[in-house]
Every structure is written in structure tokens, then in C-alpha cells.
Amino acid sequence: MRKNSIKNTRINAEVQKELSNIIRGEIKDPRIHPMTSVMAVEVAPDLKTCKAFISVLGSEESKQSTIKGLKSAEGYIRRQLAKNLNLRNTPEIRFILDESIEYGVNMSRLIDDVIEHDHSKGTESEDGEKQDTAETEDEE
Known part of the structure; x- marks a missing residue:
């Protein structure tokens, strides 16, 4: 078998x-x-x-x-x-x-923290985001 x-x-x-x-x-x-x-x-x-x-x-x-x-x-x-x-x-x-489930939950929590950190960083510098989009429009 x-x-x-x-x-x-x-x-x-x-x-x-x-x-x-x-x-x-x-x-x-x-x-x-x-x-x-x-x-x-x-x-x-x-x-x-x-x-x-x-x-x-x-x-x-x-x-x-x-x-x-x-x-x-x-x-x-x-x-x-x-x-x-x-x-x-x-x-x-x-x-x-x-311990794979615990590892997965921990990784998911870390990913959520990074996304939240990026999101809070993005709202703090809205001028920087607008400038980035303006630069990409000029390139096209």
C-alpha cells in the first residue's frame, strides 16, 4: 500500500x-x-x-x-x-x-499591523500621496 x-x-x-x-x-x-x-x-x-x-x-x-x-x-x-x-x-x-494555527494567527496579526501602520502613515501625509499621483499622471 x-x-x-x-x-x-x-x-x-x-x-x-x-x-x-x-x-x-x-x-x-x-x-x-x-x-x-x-x-x-x-x-x-x-x-x-x-x-x-x-x-x-x-x-x-x-x-x-x-x-x-x-x-x-x-x-x-x-x-x-x-x-x-x-x-x-x-x-x-x-x-x-x-503550532501551525498559532503561527498563522501571529502572521495574520503582523500583516494587519503593517497594513494599519501604512494606512495611518498614508493619512498623515496626504500631500505626499497627491504628489505621487500627479507624478504618475505626468509620466503617462
Whole structure:
């Protein structure tokens, strides 16, 4: 089975769905932050291992404690996956902290700040803007 085959894609989606249901509804560990989501799952083609990319909305401390809580509950999560999914092998799960959403929000905020700075700079020097447009009209 190739890594990007349709079967592997379906297994990834199914494991992601079940994993998020288990984390959201069945685990009662206080270390796991309530705003935890499973961003992506990559199951190996031989179904032996699985990488689960986890995103946590909160402080750095809550992120680390959530990953520790998930690692300690890995046996329970794997057992529930085996019960809910009919797979030949139940993969061994590795939880990886995914900070791509936080990175994207931060970049968006920086872009907004630059746009706002440019806009405020443009309103301060309206004479300069008029002069620029006059110069471009002369060139045409």
C-alpha cells in the first residue's frame, strides 16, 4: 500500500475522527486542555505507527501538560481505537504538538499591523500621496 493511496487517506481520516472523539469525550485527565484538537493524522502504510498532530489553544504550559497527559493516556486511547475501528493492526500513536494555527494567527496579526501602520502613515501625509499621483499622471 502506497503512502498516499485512497485506502491510506481514508484510514487517516477515520483515525483522526475517532481520536478527536476519544480525546474530547472519553479522557478525563485534568492535564488535557479543553481546547485541544487533532489537526492531522498520518498512519504508516503498514498500520504499525501513527503520528497525531495536536493543536492546543492556550499557554505554553497548557500545551506541554496536554502532550504529557495524552502520552500517559496512550494505552487507553489505543485500546479505544482498536475497539471503535476494525483495523488489522492498531497503530502505536505518537503525539506531536502542532503550532501551525498559532503561527498563522501571529502572521495574520503582523500583516494587519503593517497594513494599519501604512494606512495611518498614508493619512498623515496626504500631500505626499497627491504628489505621487500627479507624478504618475505626468509620466503617462
